[in-house]
Each structure stands twice: as structure tokens, then as C-alpha cells.
Amino acid sequence: MTKRSVTHSTFGLEREYSVPPARVFAAWSDPEAKSEWFGASDFELDFRIGGREVNRGGPEGGPVFTYDARYQDIVDGERIVYTYDMLMDDTRISVSVTTVEFEPSGDGTRLTYTEQCVFLDGHDTPEQREQGTGTLFEKLAEALEREPANT
Numbered sequence: 001m002t003k004r005s006v007t008h009s010t011f012g013l014e015r016e017y018s019v020p021p022a023r024v025f026a027a028w029s030d031p032e033a034k035s036e037w038f039g040a041s042d043f044e045l046d047f048r049i050g051g052r053e054v055n056r057g058g059p060e061g062g063p064v065f066t067y068d069a070r071y072q073d074i075v076d077g078e079r080i081v082y083t084y085d086m087l088m089d090d091t092r093i094s095v096s097v098t099t100v101e102f103e104p105s106g107d108g109t110r111l112t113y114t115e116q117c118v119f120l121d122g123h124d125t126p127e128q129r130e131q132g133t134g135t136l137f138e139k140l141a142e143a144l145e146r147e148p149a150n151t
Contacts, residue, residue, distance in 0.1 A: 007119040009126035015137050017109045019144050021102040024109045025077045027140060028100065037143035038136065049074055053082070063088045078102055086124065093123035111137075 017024050027033045031045040042056035053069040069084035080100045086093050094117055101112040117129060 003121075005121055007126065008117070009119065010114070010116045011126060011130045013113045013130070013133060013137065015111045015141070016105055017111060017141060017144055019108060021077055021104055021109045023144065024111060025102050027144060028080060033143070037139040039139065047071065047074070088123055091123060092120055094119045094129070113137075
């Protein structure tokens with residue numbers, strides 16, 4: 001029998017981006033823009049309260065990871081609140097509540113990210129999740145730098 005466990009964790013990240021909040025918010029809310037930096041082989045996004053986002057992907061020959069989110073609250077240009085499950089193949093490895101806040105900071109944007117997580121049965125850890133999220137934010141910065149200034 002598999003030993004069951006639960007690990008609770010909360011972490012927060014802040015990032016500064018050199019573009020206005022509307023552009024950073026659009027990178028989260030526009031399906032084409034988000035698929036560029038979030039990266040997955042299978043992606044769908046219905047960005048509205050009650051809408052769903054699903055991303056599937058993983059290393060060749062390895063497990064398939066599924067990110068399955070529901071949007072709980074959206075304040076255009078200011079805040080996104082969503083819940084999501086993370087699965088490894090058919091095994092649920094975590095459940096999270098996440099808030100993303102967008103604030104003007106000089107000519108740019110301060111993004112504040114807070115995630116409250118429940119990690120199930122030792123399949124993932126708080127440290128791995130925080131590191132992975134930080135890597136995603138680096139990809140977001142790269143995508144914003146490539147994006148034309150008039151969008």
C-alpha cells in the first residue's frame with residue numbers, strides 16, 4: 001500500500017517588468033501570448049470567470065504533466081485568482097489557489113504572485129514548484145521583450 005501524505009505550503013514571488021501592466025496582463029489573458037511563454041504541447045485557454053485553462057506536456061518518453069485551472073476572479077489589468085490541479089499522468093500531485101496582481105511601477109509593472117499549495121503523496125515539493133514558477137516568469141520576461149511595443 002502506498003503511504004499517503006499531505007504537505008501544505010505558501011510561497012510568493014515578485015517580478016518587475018519594463019512594460020505597462022496592460023501588456024503583462026495580456027500575456028496572461030491572451031491565449032496566443034500565454035502559450036508562447038507558458039509552454040505546453042497541448043494548450044487551451046478560456047479566460048473568463050469560471051473559464052478553464054489546460055496545459056499538457058512533459059519530457060519525451062517521460063510522464064505527461066497536466067495543469068488544469070479554473071478562473072475564480074478576474075479584475076481586468078489588476079488581478080487574476082485561479083485554482084488548479086497538477087497531475088502527473090493520471091496521478092493528482094497537487095492542488096493550488098493562486099493570486100496574480102499587476103501594479104504600475106514607474107514605467108513598468110510589478111507582478112506579485114502568491115500560491116497556496118497542497119502537495120499530495122510526495123510527488124512534488126514546495127521547492128520544486130517555486131523554482132518552476134520562477135523559470136516561467138523568466139520565460140514571460142523574454143516573451144515581453146520580444147513582443148512589439150504597440151501591443
